[in-house]
Amino acid sequence: xxxxxEKSIIITGAAMGxxxxxxxxxxxxxxxxxxxxxxxxxxxxxxxxxxxKYSDAKFLSVVADVSDEKQVKNYIDKTVExxxxxxxxxxxxxxxxxxxxxxxxxxxxxxKVIDINLMGVYYAMRxxxxxxxxxxxxxxxxxASVAGIRGVKNETPYTASKHAVAxxxxxxxxxxxxxxxxxxAIAPGAILTPMVEEAFxxxxxxxxxxxxxxxxxxxxxxxxxxxxxxxxxxGFLLSEECSYVNGQTIxxxxxxxxxxxxx
Numbered sequence: 001x002x003x004x005x006e007k008s009i010i011i012t013g014a015a016m017g018x019x020x021x022x023x024x025x026x027x028x029x030x031x032x033x034x035x036x037x038x039x040x041x042x043x044x045x046x047x048x049x050x051x052x053k054y055s056d057a058k059f060l061s062v063v064a065d066v067s068d069e070k071q072v073k074n075y076i077d078k079t080v081e082x083x084x085x086x087x088x089x090x091x092x093x094x095x096x097x098x099x100x101x102x103x104x105x106x107x108x109x110x111x112k113v114i115d116i117n118l119m120g121v122y123y124a125m126r127x128x129x130x131x132x133x134x135x136x137x138x139x140x141x142x143x144a145s146v147a148g149i150r151g152v153k154n155e156t157p158y159t160a161s162k163h164a165v166a167x168x169x170x171x172x173x174x175x176x177x178x179x180x181x182x183x184x185a186i187a188p189g190a191i192l193t194p195m196v197e198e199a200f201x202x203x204x205x206x207x208x209x210x211x212x213x214x215x216x217x218x219x220x221x222x223x224x225x226x227x228x229x230x231x232x233x234x235g236f237l238l239s240e241e242c243s244y245v246n247g248q249t250i251x252x253x254x255x256x257x258x259x260x261x262x263x
Contacts, residue, residue, distance in 0.1 A: 189253025
């Protein structure tokens with residue numbers, strides 16, 4: 001079992017979905033958490049709920065747009081100021097963007113997806129790694145998505161950004177493994193977050209669970225993932241126990257990405 005007690009960990013996109021689910025598990029272990037999100041209202045709600053529930057954890061909330069390097073540097077600096085170090089960085093923030101064929105995709109929308117999904121991850125690593133090098137210790141987990149290991153129709157910028165995150169993860173592992181920094185990526189598939197639940201309500205307002213089950217038929221486990229399925233893996237990858245897993249992109253999708261063809 002991994003331990004994150006008193007570890008200083010940054011989570012971007014922490015107010016909702018996978019970020020919040022991960023923050024809850026880490027808080028339960030008594031981690032020191034920097035919660036980062038662009039949605040100030042949701043971020044305040046998340047910190048309030050977590051701090052009331054988990055008294056051993058410590059929290060710092062920072063509102064930030066991860067596509068802005070100055071704002072990224074600010075949450076890195078504030079973390080060091082409050083907790084003196086950065087043990088773990090979970091680059092979870094990201095957007096899917098609109099859906100459109102490659103040649104018809106709006107260029108500005110394309111750039112926005114790249115700025116958030118790729119540059120946001122790069123900025124965080126750029127400013128956190130020098131701190132981790134001084135410590136001779138660090139753990140980084142980047143979110144690549146299954147779109148980082150295969151193609152997804154009508155989502156070219158999302159797919160491109162996530163493939164790039166997987167590649168950047170490999171390079172960071174090669175360049176900084178000698179400094180005690182393990183860098184890995186995860187590739188979540190269909191995880192049952194509130195956002196996904198809302199999507200199934202739109203598909204079948206009268207019986208969203210039926211729509212969920214129909215979608216899950218293509219998965220070897222015949223179910224969608226739970227946010228905790230992702231959070232526990234991230235917890236291990238950000239722990240001291242993860243000392244020899246480096247440069248990997250690990251699918252969390254019930255094995256569905258192993259199926260040949262579009263699924």
